[in-house]
Amino acid sequence: MKTLPEIDPEIRGLLEEIVADPRSSLRLVPRKPLKSWFESGETVRARDVSGTSAERHLIEAHREALAQLFWEAAKIAYWKAPVMSHRPMNTDGQLYNPADGESAWKARAEPMIRMARDDNACLRLLHEGREGLDSRAASSLARASLSLAPRDRTRCFVVHVIPWDQSRTAVVFQRRLLLRARPSALRSEILLALGARLCSIGLFEQAREAYRSSSRLAPGSPHARFSAFNLSCLLGEDAAAFEEGTELARLVSPGDPRLSDVRDLLRDWSRTLASEHRKTLMGTIARVSNRLPEAALVLTGAYE
Known part of the structure; x- marks a missing residue:
């Protein structure tokens, strides 16, 4: 520290x-x-x-x-x-x-x-x-x-730390911060947090784009890739899920503690999903799991 x-x-x-x-x-x-x-x-x-x-x-x-x-x-x-x-x-x-x-x-x-x-x-x-x-x-x-x-x-x-029942308020401030945050490295962190808030209000495609933007700004950090992979599965996009899963496997090994930490988060998050979203997510995983690298499969363990 x-x-x-x-x-x-x-x-x-x-x-x-x-x-x-x-x-x-x-x-x-x-x-x-x-x-x-x-x-x-x-x-x-x-x-x-x-x-x-x-x-x-x-x-x-x-x-x-x-x-x-x-x-x-x-x-x-x-x-x-x-x-x-x-x-x-x-x-x-x-x-x-x-x-x-x-x-x-x-x-x-x-x-x-x-x-x-x-x-x-x-x-x-x-x-x-x-x-x-x-x-x-x-x-x-x-x-x-x-x-x-x-x-x-x-x-x-x-x-x-704005309460999660005020996520729309958080989104407004995060977007304002993106316009002027210094140092510029903060923008990747803001986009990561913005993605989580957008996801919490059901704007999944916008959330994925925020995660992808975060990943472009901080290509060595795996967290945005984790979330982009998860949302590609939820959106039912097999090709995107495979691509994101392949990219995240280049950043972390299957035993990386960050993988298990995020897997546990996704397990909690999955309990908030509507049944139709969960069905789509599970369908995507079933279709691409035999092609996914092991690191990506660790994340899919959140839904077992």
């Missing part, structure tokens, strides 16, 4: 002063409507803050370190209970496990928590994380990070 930057001890004193002052406004920032984070000029700047001098100094000098702390907390919280999301892979070839980074995160947050007041609104999320980061706090933690240091990376994450 990426090492977090050191946080200047001065932050603790600044936060103590900020939260004790009723004029402090930083603690209110994460409550802004979601839409405001996708408009220009939303960055929290020292000159925008009408509160205390300590707060202005915190924004000016230390917001990056605090933003990183909230960002890491948001990721840990989300991956404790992800919804229809494949787990990322660490540099050691193992799938990401939030428990691996939580103890280190707590150690970094503890000095600020000890110094802050119990009724500190600004650090309430950190207080609540002392006993364990709650998966339900992922959105709030991400917005706290975004309020301190707005980045497209964090915007993408805020959209990613």
Whole structure:
């Protein structure tokens, strides 16, 4: 896991002063409507803050370190209970496990928590994380990070954790992010997430195109291929399913942990399918299975 930057001890004193002052406004920032984070000029700047001098100094000098702390907390919280999301892979070839980074995160947050007041609104999320980061706090933690240091990376994450019964809202924001996301490598991730949302509202052909676009931008990543293969089966397109299955087998071996992770996701997803869609999917698999490489067959195991 990426090492977090050191946080200047001065932050603790600044936060103590900020939260004790009723004029402090930083603690209110994460409550802004979601839409405001996708408009220009939303960055929290020292000159925008009408509160205390300590707060202005915190924004000016230390917001990056605090933003990183909230960002890491948001990721840990989300991956404790992800919804229809494949787990990322660490540099050691193992799938990401939030428990691996939580103890280190707590150690970094503890000095600020000890110094802050119990009724500190600004650090309430950190207080609540002392006993364990709650998966339900992922959105709030991400917005706290975004309020301190707005980045497209964090915007993408805020959209990613929008509830799945609001997928049309997520699609709107994802399409807006695609127009300007920096660095450009983020676009592949946005397209991958967009594909999942489009799929959740039944727009399967659009979802497959999003996955294919993601794959073109990140040809070495197999996840978009996994999903494009699955949707080609669902759409009853034998030739496309065979082509996608062949391509994904060039990226992963049958024993790759990412295959089994996505297979389990597809098993859960299949329970949401209408009977006619499941029938079409199973028919495609039956027709092409004898020609599919072994890696693709691992994914079809989701429907056994």
